[in-house]
Amino acid sequence: MSEMQTIKDMPTNDMFISGHGACAGCGMAVAVKNIMRILGADTTVYVPASCLVVISAMYPTSNFRTPYLFTAFENTGAVTTGIRAAQRRRGLSSTVVGLAGDGGTFDIGLQALSGAAERNEDILYVCLDNEGYMNTGIQRSGATPFGAWTTTTPVGTNVEGKREFKKDLMAIIAAHDPPYAASLSIAHFNDFVKKVEKAKNKKGFRFLHVMTPCVPGWRSDPSMTVEIARLAVETGMWTLYELDEGSARTTYKPQTMLPVTDYLKLQGRFRHMENDDIAKLQEWLCAKWYMHYGNDIEQPVCAVFEKVKRVRHPHEEQLHFI
Amino acid sequence: MVISGDHAVAHAAKLARTEVVPSFPITPQTLIVEQLAEFINDGELDADFIPADSEHSVMSMAIGASAGGVRVFTATASQGLALMHEMLYAVPQNRLPIVMANVNRSLGAASGIWVEYNDSMAERDSGWLQVYVEDNQEALDATLMAFRMAEDRRVLLPVMVCLDGFILSHTVERVEVPEQQEVDLFLPPFVPFNMLDPYEPKLINPIVGPEYAMEMRYQLDRAVDHSREVINEVDEEFSKLFGRRYGGLLDTYRMEDAEFAMLTLGTATGLAREVVDDLREEGKRAGLIKLRFMRPFPFKELCEVCDSLKALGVFDRSASFNGGGPVYTEVAAALCNVPTVVTGHVAGIGGRDITTEHMRGMYDAVERASRGEEVRSVTWHGLRGDME
Numbered sequence: 098m099s100e101m102q103t104i105k106d107m108p109t110n111d112m113f114i115s116g117h118g119a120c121a122g123c124g125m126a127v128a129v130k131n132i133m134r135i136l137g138a139d140t141t142v143y144v145p146a147s148c149l150v151v152i153s154a155m156y157p158t159s160n161f162r163t164p165y166l167f168t169a170f171e172n173t174g175a176v177t178t179g180i181r182a183a184q185r186r187r188g189l190s191s192t193v194v195g196l197a198g199d200g201g202t203f204d205i206g207l208q209a210l211s212g213a214a215e216r217n218e219d220i221l222y223v224c225l226d227n228e229g230y231m232n233t234g235i236q237r238s239g240a241t242p243f244g245a246w247t248t249t250t251p252v253g254t255n256v257e258g259k260r261e262f263k264k265d266l267m268a269i270i271a272a273h274d275p276p277y278a279a280s281l282s283i284a285h286f287n288d289f290v291k292k293v294e295k296a297k298n299k300k301g302f303r304f305l306h307v308m309t310p311c312v313p314g315w316r317s318d319p320s321m322t323v324e325i326a327r328l329a330v331e332t333g334m335w336t337l338y339e340l341d342e343g344s345a346r347t348t349y350k351p352q353t354m355l356p357v358t359d360y361l362k363l364q365g366r367f368r369h370m371e372n373d374d375i376a377k378l379q380e381w382l383c384a385k386w387y388m389h390y391g392n393d394i395e396q397p398v399c400a401v402f403e404k405v406k407r408v409r410h411p412h413e414e415q416l417h418f419i
Numbered sequence: 420m421v422i423s424g425d426h427a428v429a430h431a432a433k434l435a436r437t438e439v440v441p442s443f444p445i446t447p448q449t450l451i452v453e454q455l456a457e458f459i460n461d462g463e464l465d466a467d468f469i470p471a472d473s474e475h476s477v478m479s480m481a482i483g484a485s486a487g488g489v490r491v492f493t494a495t496a497s498q499g500l501a502l503m504h505e506m507l508y509a510v511p512q513n514r515l516p517i518v519m520a521n522v523n524r525s526l527g528a529a530s531g532i533w534v535e536y537n538d539s540m541a542e543r544d545s546g547w548l549q550v551y552v553e554d555n556q557e558a559l560d561a562t563l564m565a566f567r568m569a570e571d572r573r574v575l576l577p578v579m580v581c582l583d584g585f586i587l588s589h590t591v592e593r594v595e596v597p598e599q600q601e602v603d604l605f606l607p608p609f610v611p612f613n614m615l616d617p618y619e620p621k622l623i624n625p626i627v628g629p630e631y632a633m634e635m636r637y638q639l640d641r642a643v644d645h646s647r648e649v650i651n652e653v654d655e656e657f658s659k660l661f662g663r664r665y666g667g668l669l670d671t672y673r674m675e676d677a678e679f680a681m682l683t684l685g686t687a688t689g690l691a692r693e694v695v696d697d698l699r700e701e702g703k704r705a706g707l708i709k710l711r712f713m714r715p716f717p718f719k720e721l722c723e724v725c726d727s728l729k730a731l732g733v734f735d736r737s738a739s740f741n742g743g744g745p746v747y748t749e750v751a752a753a754l755c756n757v758p759t760v761v762t763g764h765v766a767g768i769g770g771r772d773i774t775t776e777h778m779r780g781m782y783d784a785v786e787r788a789s790r791g792e793e794v795r796s797v798t799w800h801g802l803r804g805d806m807e
Binding site: 138139140141143150151154155156157158159161162163164165166167168169171172174175176177178179180181182183184185186187189191208209211212215216 | 438439441467469470471472473475476477479480481482483484485486487488489491505506509615616617620621622623624625626627628631
């Protein structure tokens with residue numbers, strides 16, 4: 098079987114079919130539709146509590162043409178482990194995939210995820226990251242970025258938006274030393290296709306982290322979903338890389354770092370942010386940028402931050418980024 | 420074989436040719452999963468042992484594996500069962516015949532690792548069938564029968580086998596362990612019903628709105644009720660093959676002409692039998708009902724047994740606060756149209772020893788009630804100090 102290299106090689110046979118209830122411009126629906134095309138019919142899907150279950154599995158309808166199970170919020174790593182164990186017993190080699198949101202992965206599902214990764218279960222775990230509990234009406238999660246408005250990080254007179262930075266989930270995944278882990282963007286589709294295909298064909302615990310812009314949660318224009326995903330990468334708010342059998346590799350490196358305001362200004366969730374907070378986020382991004390891409394090329398937007406080039410990521414050695 | 424209750428359960432799970440065993444340690448259950456891990460690592464049982472990160476994950480894995488089409492067994496206790504609580508509810512409604520042992524241990528604060536039924540009683544409305552056992556032999560036999568009952572097409576419900584922590588789990592008794600060939604005749608290979616089959620795609624457990632949920636819950640209610648018949652059938656067949664009969668939903672002792680009786684469950688039953696014998700020697704017409712299944716609850720069967728009984732005392736090893744114990748309220752509801760006077764008797768909380776005197780005290784109260792005397796509706800026996 099020749100590996101898929103570009104979007105042109107991708108099958109057009111949908112396993113996640115139209116008619117679902119996602120919002121116009123939903124980044125998650127774009128990701129799931131294409132992941133399911135690549136994974137194909139011989140796939141068993143587990144979805145925890147999330148937008149995805151609500152938009153795709155309201156009795157008596159379903160948008161999945163594959164076997165599909167839902168039970169609860171925090172157990173994607175565990176249920177997929179159980180399904181895989183049964184398939185092993187029955188001599189089946191179907192891909193077992195868990196499609197979870199960021200709340201179900203970063204927060205409430207972290208324990209079961211860690212267990213599955215540590216045991217190196219032969220499953221594919223996909224985190225569809227829209228940076229908040231969007232299904233329950235836009236609440237803050239460990240994936241919500243600094244400064245963002247959510248209903249639990251409201252813009253008040255004393256506190257404005259989230260005060261903590263986004264959790265580095267991939268560093269946690271990397272600490273489990275999985276056979277394969279990668280970050281994906283719906284604005285970089287050739288990269289997307291290759292990574293899903295690679296994850297599909299490997300054995301053991303595989304993890305895909307996809308940024309999925311959310312129109313109501315991010316207060317963005319439905320037509321701008323892919324553009325926002327693209328700007329996330331160009332500003333360093335999202336980085337594209339993979340961890341393949343222990344070695345890390347950047348799969349796309351932007352030429353020049355764009356100022357974070359280019360990304361923020363398209364989203365209402367950041368509208369309230371003032372210069373101090375924007376600078377704080379920019380400084381954090383610059384440190385992240387140099388950590389990922391190296392500090393040989395000085396980025397003009399980072400010139401004002403003296404310390405960022407010396408900041409070392411706690412997992413730098415382990416991740417071997419650069 | 421001279422083995423503990425936990426090991427008896429592990430032998431049953433092995434004889435049932437369990438295929439997937441998700442596990443997490445918790446006292447006093449741990450001996451079960453330790454023994455199963457040994458069976459598997461020694462090649463005596465061909466199964467996948469999954470060391471989970473929590474009991475919540477254990478039940479999640481059990482659901483995944485059972486929905487994946489294989490026979491699943493696991494075991495837990497107390498806090499572990501409480502952590503599973505959320506996932507327990509997904510099992511009956513999806514008709515997954517998982518079998519689990521719960522080694523009863525007190526739950527929550529003001530508690531330790533000793534026996535109390537407040538862990539499993541709290542799950543009586545989850546849709547799981549629940550059987551309480553009296554000794555190690557019954558622990559083994561009930562676990563074997565649990566697979567047959569759970570997997571019967573008329574039932575397709577999970578079964579929880581409850582055994583007393585330490586009193587059974589860590590106490591060795593002589594147990595007859597059946598031969599594998601005999602068990603194979605009793606328990607055929609697992610044939611899944613609701614299954615995630617890539618060749619026949621099916622959606623299991625979608626979101627269900629108010630237009631459909633009520634019918635589904637009613638179907639579950641009926642399935643639990645219909646399991647009564649299957650439980651009796653399985654008990655009958657088991658007795659034919661193995662020579663041991665447990666009476667199905669409930670068992671009786673010297674009830675033929677009894678005027679007053681206690682209803683017990685778990686290990687307290689053995690003690691109650693002795694007290695009944697003593698009372699009979701004294702010429703008193705005492706009897707005993709051993710409740711085996713808390714779910715399905717034997718509403719009908721109990722009415723039949725209590726037909727000519729003047730008074731019945733109900734033993735509870737857990738409290739349903741300010742209303743006696745959960746078994747008492749259930750029995751009182753079952754007998755509300757029968758003239759039998761029903762009283763509640765709470766004892767053995769937090770693993771406190773239930774002595775012959777305590778049991779005798781229960782019978783004395785019930786006897787007084789049978790003579791028409793006024794007795795407390797609920798009495799705590801063995802309490803330090805007086806009741807309020």
